Amino acid sequence: MAANGLEPEWLLREAGLPAWSLDDGDVQIPSSVYCRLWEVAGKALDDPILPVRVGCRFTLGAGGLCDYLFSTSATIGEGLATVGPYISDISTNHRLSFTEEDNGDVTVGFEIVEGDDRARDLTHLWGVSSLLGRPRRVAAGGFDAVRVRLRQRAPRNYTDMYDLLGTRAIEFGASEDSITLRGADLDTPLTTADPVLRRILEQIAATVPPPPPLATAWVDRVAETLADALDAGDVSLDAVARRLTVSRRTLQRRLLESGTTWRQELDRARLERLRRADAHGERLGLARQAELLGYAGPESVRRASRRWESFAHRQVMYGASHGAS
Incomplete structure (x- = not known):
């Protein structure tokens, strides 16, 4: 967001976050505050699809252990399979589902545990785009989405999403939030594949306890x-x-x-x-x-x-x- 011209200190104040939270790489913030960041920045930049732009520029490593398990996988499909089980390393307020279609394509569904419709809409825009942004950083070949379905109503000026997500098949007002990827694309090798490091990371991940209840x-x-x-x-x-x-x-x-x-x-x-x-x-x-x-x-x-x-x-x-x- 700062790269788009917004002052980080102003953003923090408007979202209700203390400035020191940026100094600690191991801090989680309430999802309501996370949503507030998207709202404040989107309004300031007059950009209703800001989460998509940022998600497509995903920086590998921002998701911690989950990201490195992904990047050391052999293929996009194998990497995405790690996102669901280890999503709590990124957020305790999200669930992912993976469904194989009859033609071999795979649909990834998004769901937030707590939050209103606005929070869901903004975070799922980010989820859809980061699911593409993450593998695009390390895949041996380019790929796009087959279809994107979103429960939110169509925002104004969303046509840039066609290029960002690589498909014009974007359905607003759908019954679910999901993104469908070609089965053939899931076999694309990752340039960062490292089977030895992957096994080490899996052993580390197995010892990490689940996140504690945050609010009690x-x-x-x-x-x-x-x-x-x-x-x-x-x-x-x-x-x-x-x-x-x-x-x-x-x-x-x-x-x-x-x-x-x-x-x-x-x-x-x-x-x-x-x-x-x-x-x-x-x-x-x-x-x-x-x-x-x-x-x-x-x-x-x-x-x-x-x-x-x-x-x-x-x-x-x-x-x-x-x-x-």
Whole structure:
């Protein structure tokens, strides 16, 4: 997106991502934020098919282990067969299906686990195009899609998709999101094939545990630790990170992966502490609130209360799992 003239810092702010997230190559972000990035950039560039343009320029390696399992495969078909089982290395919010047609062609279906129609439309545009962009980087010969089916309505100015995807057989308003590839193209060798390295990577992949539920266990741990830190009178980011025996960066990253932030969880803990004190009938003047919540004085409580009014309307329920990308 930056290569198309957008300022990365502005994009991050508009999408609600902290700037440090770009410094950590191992961070996953909530899929809602991922979708927001597409929306912000597409509007700024006045380009409704931006995910297709970016996906067709796929940089091999961006998908981590999944990409390297693909690139060391013997053929396009063998490589694509690794994408489904290891898709969670890229996103926990997507499922892929592979169906062999009667004529030998293969249809790859896309489905997001959580998200509204707009999130689905944008992420599936990316999915369709990256499924072509990835093998095009390393295939010994060129190839295009046979057919593309999308549930979304036709965007305006989508004719560039014909050249990007290599087919005019693009059906909008379909019953599914999918891309069909020629069976013969799946036998195309990959220039990066490496059977020895492939076996090593498969052994490594077999030892990698499945991704943990992002929105439950870690947030619960932070909530418990924040409650203890409030009792002790030190709720700084560094103090809570020490209690959890992680670095401050790891703490921030884990919270981001869970769809929340340090500031949100600190506000949540302080609001809960106030509720408990109020439920016990304690007199809660501003001075007492400052003491309970670890603030320097009443003025800090006044400033925080204005933020809490907004926060109270957007609290997140953590009972359900949330996908990440």
